[in-house]
Amino acid sequence: MPKIIPIKDLKNTAEISEMVHSAEEPIYVTKNGYGDMVIMSVEMYESTMKRLSMYRELELSEKQIESGKTKDARESLGNLKEKYGI
Template sequence: MQRAPKIIPISDLRRDANGIIKSVSASRDPLFITQRGRAAAVMVSMKEYEQTQHELEILRLLARGEKEIEAGVGFSLEEVMAEADALLAEQP
């Protein structure tokens, strides 16, 4: 079961920015910030942001690989696995 997202108004962020940043840094969960009752921003820890960017890069490489396969260009399985292993080893 998915947990309910943590949502705070921007006024709370203004009032206790330091405490909220500490809370987000300690948590793996995103914090949704509202302004005038509507979602305005999402705050995540630096660790979560870096992890997300790393996963996004892997997805980009997979998409590029699919396009290359469709175009009849590509690499051997050994080359692909070596590159994938190198990327996973970089994971924070």
């Protein structure tokens, strides 16, 4: 279940830091009862960005496959072996 805190709780920075590092998901911050911000540790942010990048690359690959922009792997490896005398 997501952790939700009011914005006034951000005053206690040491407690917030401990909270974001121990949480396994982002912490939602509300202002006047409505969602305002999301905070997370640097490690979680970097992990999320890596995952997002991977999904973007997969999406690009799927689009290339759909549009026929692919090459046969065996043929490509054969060409490389021939080119570099492997």
